[in-house]
Amino acid sequence: MIAAMEKRELIAELQRQIALCDDMAAYRKLYDSLHRELFLFSYSIIKSREVAEEIVSDVFIKLWRIRNELPAIENLTVFMYTIARNLSINHITRNYKYPKVSLDTIEVENIATFDNGEELFISAELSRRVGLAIQGLPSQCKLVFQLAREHGLKYREVAAILNISELTVRNQLVIAAKKIAAAAQLDVPTVRTRQKSM
Amino acid sequence: MMDNEKIWHLLILKLSGEATGEELRELDALMQRHPEVALRAASVETLWKAKGSVEEEDTEDLFNRHLQRLSDDTAKNTPFYHSPDVGVRSHRPRKLWLLLGATAVAACLVIVFLRGGVLPPPPGSLASGNFVSTKNGSKSKLQLPDGTQVWLNSGSNISYDNDFGGKTRQVQLTGEAFFDVAKDNARPFIIHTATVDVMVLGTAFNVRSYPEEKVTETSLIKGAVEVILKANADKKILLKPNEKLIVSNDSITVRNDSIRANDTQKKPVVMTLTQVHHLNKDSVASEVLWTKNKLVFDGETLGEVALKLERWYGVKVIIQGDELKNMEYTGVFDDDNLTEVLYALQLSGNFKYVIKRNEVIIKP
Known part of the structure; x- marks a missing residue:
């Protein structure tokens, strides 16, 4: 921060x-x-x-x-x-030759990384699974997630860039967070025990 | 269920760095009450923060590719003028832009140095008669009544009327001067020379208009100026920073003297828009180096070099042998005396020289 x-x-x-x-x-x-x-x-x-x-x-x-x-x-x-x-x-x-394009209708690709920093013990498998989960999100959600999480932008900045409301930004991020949680759930014990061992 | 949603919202605020202290405390309290959600939230937090480290990458190539495109774009947007490579040395654009990069930094330094009073205090306002001239061999810095700073190169003069600073600020220039114009939107600053009038809209720039030279040059370092051609008052050229406008003083002088071999088949260039030039990465634009007491030859013929030496050292230079006149020289001399400069020049050129009192004779 x-x-x-x-x-x-x-x-x-x-x-x-x-x-x-x-x-x-x-x-x-x-x-x-x-x-x-x-x-x-x-x-x-x-x-x-x-x-x-x-x-x-x-x-x-x-x-x-x-x-x-x-x-x-x-x-x-x-x-x-x-x-x-x-x-x-x-x-x-x-x-x-699309007459009118909006960001919701474009298939967006997001290269989000959930890499191990040295001190965070995240398995390659977990990283891959979460990455796929993010990839499976709707386009707008992916962009919001990218701007807020990957690029560290503020809600109001993300909202201004994508021309959506701040409320939408927040809701999209909640969706993304839940998706991550679901993808991570299987792996939760691993994350915990390894964190303990630190 | 409500609490569940609340936790997610607060967690998102926390992770985006938007949460207030109160919201963070609320999140902690909720998490304690709902350990099962807290567990999932914690794993999200871990993953959210696991962005890896962005490795420092070398952007040199990428940035250079970008500068190439920027340079092309800039060229495309100045269609009115001769392209920069007509009548002047052509540079590889990429190199040019690299140099320009350094330039811009240098330009900033110039401004700071102008404003910051690093130099000794100005010698006061103009003497009575509102006319200041410098002999060959000397330079001067002066301050106009409005606070404008002027560096006057050797063999130059500047004058202005008593009503300077009334509705407008107008000066008459012969020779070369670097101006840092005091900002005053209400009273335009205009420099009259024999060939062009320069209307100043911004701050720092160099005007070079020696009657014995074949062109008048206006180099803009910062801000904006408008150049009006005397021969055609409808022609107004707005210069952008780092641009240099070269205007022939008249067609007669263009035909004279040392026109370069590769230019002869082209029509005489009446006007050329180009970029200010930098001899090396860390320097100020070569056009204004003289204000730092540096004598610069930037791909100039010995004929041009001789004129500069005459003014700079207050000597007479005679070149015997016409073929010598067209040899080109590039170099920067920092406070060197005439002998040192001539010695260095003859190392790279095939000439001998003799200095007799105030006269230099150059011969093959």
Whole structure:
């Protein structure tokens, strides 16, 4: 959580430097801070690495073009995710001739990881099972889960990016959490005993 | 059952970092009352937090690919002008952008250094007559009545009327100056030169307009300026940071002198929009290095080098042999004296030189 706070402050600071000084070094840092998450987000919708990389690049091009207007942007992270979302949806509309695309109707892929940190004894089997459970969630739910859990965004940020209500964000997360619990249930004794042994 | 739902909601708040202290206490209390849900909630919490560690990745290639695209995009969006490689050295775009990266940092430094008063305090307002000139061999820094800082390069002069700062702020420039214009949206700052007028909308930039040179250059480091061509007042060019506009002083001078071999079959370039240039990663744009007392040759012909040496050291430079004039030189000299500079130049060029008092003779 502290890391997320620091990141927020870092991004706000970089936003200032880019706007005031056209600071290319700050621009690079911002790229390093956000490109991976924007890539994963876009990839979830697009499911093509090449296109997702291009979309992230386009998001940053757009940012550079309007750098003089950056001070007026309240939450740069939300702003950039929103552009990424729009570009991703546009891409699908353009390339698949869907007249109108919404995020609920696109099959979303979510590469959620439930990896062992060193101190968390999660078996590969459990990790796989939970991953599958998340993969089985509805599209919108997967995106909400990705933004909130994987990317550490706030409810209101997730809501703004996906253009849904905060209540929906919360409800979707509850659904995801229950799904994880169900997938984990078989494994619960293992988790406990191993935790005890720590 | 109600409690069950409540636990999930509170747990989600906790995991998203949105829970208040009160909500956390409520969650703990509920979990104690419902151990069976608490157990499942705990495993969710463990898994939720098990995001693994995001390994530090090397984004160099990725970022470079992005810069390439950004560069292409920038080029695409300035269709009005000659492409940057006409009439000037062409750079590989990727390299250019890397350099630009460094530039932008440097530009920031310039601004800080302008504003921060790292330099000795300015020598006060302009003398009476509102005319300041520098001889060859000397440079000057001055402050205009509105607080604008001006670095005046050698062999240059700047003047302004008594009504400066009335409705507008207008100065007349011959030669080269770097401006850090005090912000005042109500009173536009305009620099008149023989070839262009520069309307200042932002802050820091360099104008180079020596009558003996064939072009007038405006390099923008930060902010925004609008350049109006004297020959065609309808032509207004808005410069963006790190852009440089080069305008021929007139067609006669273009035909003169040292036109580079590969340019001869092209029509004379009347106007070129390009990028400010950086000789190495950590430096300020080469166009404004002179404000840091650095003498810079950026792929310049010996003819151009000679003009710069004349102004910088207040000497007369005579080049004997026309083929020498077109050799190109690149280098940055930091407070070196004339002998050191000439010595370094002749190491890379095939010429000899003699210094007699205030005269330098360069010959094959």
